[in-house]
Amino acid sequence: MTEKHIILKGTFVLTLAAFISRFLGFFYRMYLSHTFGEANVGLYQLIFPVYTLGIAITCAGIQTALSRHVAGYVAKGKKKETDLLLFTSMIYTVFLSVILMLFTQHYAHDIACTLLKEPACKPLLLLLSYCFPFAAIHCCILGYYFGMKQAKIPAWSQLLEQSVRILSVYAVYSFGIRHGQHFSVSVAVLGMIAGEAAAAWYCLHSLNSYSETLSSRKSTDILFLRRLCCLDNLKAFLSLLRFSIPLTVSRIMLTLLQCLEAFSIPWNLQYYGLDRNESLRIYGVLTGMALPCILFPSALTGSLATMILPSVAQxxxxxxxxxxxxxxRKVTTTCILLGSTCCILLLLSSSFIGVCLFHSPLASRYIFTLAWICPFLYTNTTFISVLNGIGKAGISLFINMFTILIRIASIYLSIPAYGIRGYLTGLLLSQIFMFCFCFIYLHYHYRFNANRRTAGLT
Structure with missing residues (x-):
């Protein structure tokens, strides 16, 4: 199977799984709202920045780095080294996630009161902490399979996680109703734990049926440990760790930005002259209606970016x-065409989506404005993946950091003067900057290498 067919097949599988998961998640959010009420669902949503930040700290960077390194080893025919690298990475991430779990449990009250400003989130944070070790195992194995260009296991694990999460919450709550017990929204966090545990178990189990994996290895434990501790494997892991640090920092900064946006946009809208309720209404329409419409097709480009990274590395x-x-060139052209098509469709259908589906003329205006970022947004996802694939994680970090600064500036400088339009303009400018910088850097990077080869310097 050619490289093109492998990428297309993997992208299709991951995209299909992502669309199904988002479809299930849509009805799951409706179920939570009807069952526990909007206020309790609000508490549940408040803990997600903590969850996302925890994943960013423990395993998100390692997953991407592992995917790249595994692809590189496969290209060199070093399959055994990939297995040892996976095992070493799992030890590191699980150890780190256990520390984070204990930290979250110890400081749950402080996080709830100081960061989230809602003491009622404490019991949810205590439960949430148990997700981190399972998520660490899950992420490492996903990175391994992506590096092997195997999309089937990651796709099934995504569907299993979502299904178990929904079914476990429904089963526990229904059991309680039949026996006269009324559970709080903490049941939804238990569902998260069940989903992550099921996905981690499935990924571990899948290694047993993969011909050259750790669990099917015939060597003795002593020999395996000797190889695990060998100098070459230690060097490989340190190389992976150095590559993952910029990715981890970048992911943490992006997550912190999301938290900052959640608090800062309503505050700065009040500086613009709006009252608290109107500020929250505008923020809710933007993040709960307009942005999900813009980001929905990103399931395709996100899957493409995931599959292209190991191919680029190889x-x-x-x-x-x-x-x-x-x-x-082919992937960039595809993403630009997809983004341009989505831009046109959203421009033409913004009124229908906002008024008929969301019953919000304000959502129509935001969708119309945000539609212009689609060609840049969808292509940038792939550009960043390419940069990570060729080992330029530091450049990727710089681009993300500068993009963050543009968005932060739009929040604190533009919103008080121009309202939410200032923030939307900042979003567009940040995506244009990222697109232009990535395009120029990749163009001159390969042109420079080509000139060096022509001159006989490589």
Missing amino acids: IEAENNTQKLRRLI
Whole structure:
């Protein structure tokens, strides 16, 4: 199977799984709202920045780095090293996640009162902490399979996680109703734990049926531990760790930005002259109606970015510049065409979506404005994945950091003067900057390498 067919097949599988999961999640949010009420669902939503930040700290960077390194080893025919790297990464991330779990449990009250400003979130945070070790195992194995260009296991684990989460909440709550017990929204957090545990178990179990995995290895434990502690494997893991640090920092900063946006946008809208209720209404329409419409097609580009990273890393390891340039050119063209098509469709249908589906003329205006970022937003996802694939995690971190600064500036400088339009303008400018910088950097990066080869310097 050619590289193109592998990427297309993996993208299709991951995209299908993502669409199904989002479809199930839509009705699940409706169920939670009807069952526990909007106020309790609000408490439940408040803990997600903590959850996302925890994943960013423990395993998000390692997953991407592992995917790239595994792809590089596969290209060199070093399959055994990939297994040892996976095992070493799992030890590191699980250890880190256990520390984070204990930290969250110890400071749950402080996090709830100081960061979230809602003491009622404390019991939810205590339960949430148990998700981190399972998520660490899940993320590492996903990174391993992505590096092997195997999309089937990650897709099924995503569907299993979502299904178990929904069914467990429904089963526990129904059991309680039949026996006269009324559970709080904490049941939804128990569902998160069940989903992560099921996904981690499935991913571990899948290793047993994979021909060259750790669990099917015939060597003795002593020999395995000797190989695990060998100097070469330690060097490989340190290389992976160095590569993952910029990714982890970038993910943490992006997560902190999301938290900052959640608090800062309503506050700065009040500086613009709106009262508290109107500020929250505008923020709710923007984040709960308009942005989900813009981001829904990103399931496709996100899947494409996930599949292209190991392919880029493998071609880079083979030192085949021409092949890599053709791949990047095709993927970039596809993303731009998809983004342009979505932009046109959203511009034409913004009134229908906002008024008929959400019953909000304000949502129509926001969708119309945000539609212009689609060609840049969808392509940038792939550009960042390409940069990570060729080992330029530091450049990726710089781009994300500068993009964050643009968005923060739009919040604190533009919103008080121009209202929410200032923030929307900042979003558009940040995506344009990212697109232009990535495009120019990749163009000159490969042009420079080509000139060096022509001059006989490589």
